[in-house]
Amino acid sequence: MAPNPTASVIDAIGGLIGTIVWPLVVLVAFFALRRPLERLISGRRDTTSPPAGITATLTTEAEAAVVAATVARDAGTTPDEAARVVRESRAAAEEAASVGGMLGRTVLWVDERPDNSRYEHAMLAALGISVVVRTSADEALATLASRPFDLMVTDLQLGPDPNAGFALLEAARAAGHHLPCLFYVHHATPERVQEATRLGAVGLTNQPTALLRTAAKVLAPVPAAG
Template sequence: MSVAAAAQDGGWTAGLTAVSGLLGTLVWPATVLAVVLIFRRPLVQFVENLQNATVKAGGAEVTLTARAEAAVVAATVDKSGPGPTQPDDIERAIRSTRAATTALPASGLLGRVALWVDDKPDNNRHEREALAALGLGITVCTSSDQALSLLGTRTFDVVISDMSRPEGRRAGLDLLAAIRKTGNEVPYVVYAASASASDVADAKSRGAFGYTADPSTLLQLVAAAVGGRPS
């Protein structure tokens, strides 16, 4: 049965089962695109199932890199809003993720730890899944005060922060300033809903490693930030 037929005749569950069967015969990017374009929202369940299964694609075992790709694709779909996600956006996300992971050592980000500051952490769970698939440990907190407390007692390899929180519209940059005041030079990445050229330039001038609204670019920034620090 085709994926499309499964979606029509058996609903989402049967369709996802058909997609899982296709993993044995299709190359990975094509499979991801099929899932995204046909199922869109049930992709969340697809990614969760993928992380708990050994999958074959084109006769070769899918590695953690592929699991990171799937999570980045899910994040890209979520960020694109209610309209259809363009195949070019998905292909770009996959290419960008591979560029980030190719630059990592064989161990990936294993043994490295990030502090992720966001008052709505559920909005970024796919991005965290992508980084976790590459070995990154992640501690989540929801306020600048919590972040500063954690940074005072533990060592992190990178801090990822949103920009606007109930504590202020530019809470992300305010937290960066507070961290730097303590003498802590941990790499700092802002991951926000939008990222204008002026926002990016402003953040970098204040000592941020990077600023982005794009899931795959976030992966690249974190990989570069952590990869440049001694283990």
């Protein structure tokens, strides 16, 4: 029997409850944003709802993950800045969820410290995107050789070389892997953005909202020819 996509979505949502909702409750207390984030968390829908309800639930889960990811990356976030994060995260999540058709898409995520991006992984998973994590360039290249992916997201710092991510993209291209690549870094400088563009990457960012929007754009279904 073929797998039920709706059931897979429901299972993914259930698995995210413990990893997203509890950290956000802590963030609410810390940043004095109880009302906005409580509305965000309480916006979860019954997972037995029809597809439209499931889409709304995905949006809420993605929004929660974007908020957590953004605040986690900046320990100095003020209440005003965190409120802005909530607004921007909602917009990005709604925009990504409206694209639709991303269930079953796969992302290869390359990062020496993948736990630092756990909220970003949950953010993509909330939209039905599978994330496969590798912690080195060699592991990433071996994995690319074993199966296809729809997008590669990689840090630049892989080992002692602060620009190893660029070398990874060049090695992947040389090996015949021409999937889109997005660099997700801690420091996005104009020089790094320029180099990523030169190498044909779809972007370079340190913002979870930009990551989500770019991933949704890249992974959106290609419209059928009329």
